[in-house]
């Protein structure tokens with residue numbers, strides 16, 4: 001073993017989860033996790049709202065598995081990761097490690113957990129004290145956990161440095177003498193020194209260049225295999241997750257919208273948000289189909305998330321009301337108009353022309369790809385009124401008119417997780433048998 005000596009075999013087995021009873025359950029279980037941050041106001045710090053950074057998130061991680069959490073910045077990945085490590089107290093739900101609730105751990109059990117679950121952060125420059133040699137830095141957790149024998153610490157550190165592709169002599173060098181990639185290798189060595197069962201890697205390669213990124217990913221993969229370590233891998237980059245993870249959960253505004261085996265989710269993405277993330281990965285193949293753009297680029301504020309499906313304000317697959325009869329392109333143009341106005345993303349030219357009193361119906365239609373007449377009479381009338389309101393500079397009336405004209409189930413009901421394929425679930429109304437809408441086809 002790499003780290004400090006364990007006690008009895010039974011204890012060691014229990015700690016590493018290799019006794020038959022604990023090995024049967026996942027190493028990590030995250031159940032209905034909420035982390036809400038209060039928004040306060042005034043001297044008395046009165047709570048006026050909450051940032052729902054993580055909202056009802058559930059997933060498991062098996063022993064030796066690499067599980068990815070992917071989503072845009074602000075989707076709640078880091079907050080979820082910090083709760084897994086017990087660094088952030090959940091507002092609701094539970095994190096269980098080897099069957100035990102992380103937030104109820106204390107004394108020896110808490111110390112054991114701190115040993116068994118380690119964090120590797122994004123920026124290796126922040127991870128090391130410039131005044132400590134790398135040997136001292138990597139050995140620090142051993143000291144904190146009571147290993148007094150300096151020769152033994154040194155032997156463990158030298159062995160680890162070689163395992164992560166550096167040399168034993170590097171133990172005597174200081175952080176500034178290493179490149180970013182080498183420092184990230186050293187962070188991994190430090191995470192390994194206590195013989196962990198779980199490594200939480202928060203964007204571990206996003207501060208590194210392409211080639212170095214691949215080397216660090218390969219190293220993480222090697223140590224996972226060699227030591228049967230589970231990895232919770234956090235990234236905004238779906239392509240990195242594809243190369244590295246066994247399963248993935250896609251997060252949007254604090255919620256998991258799709259979860260399943262990596263090849264399944266990324267080859268047959270069911271959720272429009274997953275499709276959007278995949279579409280934003282540039283393809284080397286020019287014959288690849290271009291994906292539909294989101295309705296708007298504005299990511300809503302997690303302190304005030306949209307009702308129903310949180311993605312509906314950007315979703316290019318948003319479900320039309322049952323009584324609306326429009327060709328797909330017209331429906332898409334109408335909802336893009338609606339949610340662009342709602343997000344306040346009015347094109348600058350329109351804002352200027354409104355102020356000058358020069359805006360007319362044809363210009364608004366042109367900017368929003370709206371035809372002169374829409375095929376559905378009721379929608380046509382509502383859009384006419386909304387355009388008149390935009391020309392008059394009354395955006396609130398325009399928004400109200402459009403939300404009355406094209407209400408959608410996506411804003412009215414919260415979608416629940418539906419089984420899409422084996423072990424693959426998706427939260428989208430298009431997969432709900434009670435909603436009159438089929439999933440749209442996906443081709444890459």
Ligand SMILES: Nc1ncnc2c1ncn2[C@@H]1O[C@H](COP(=O)(O)OP(=O)(O)OP(=O)(O)O)[C@@H](O)[C@H]1O
Nearest residue numbers: 037051053072073074075076077078079080236302
């Ligand atoms: N301590 C805090 N107080 C208030 N809001 C917070 C706090 N920490 C995070 N948030 C908010 O919670 C949301 C989720 O943040 P988080 O850092 O978990 O997202 P992320 O997906 O990891 O994004 P990034 O990749 O940018 O770190 C964001 O809107 C963020 O502003």
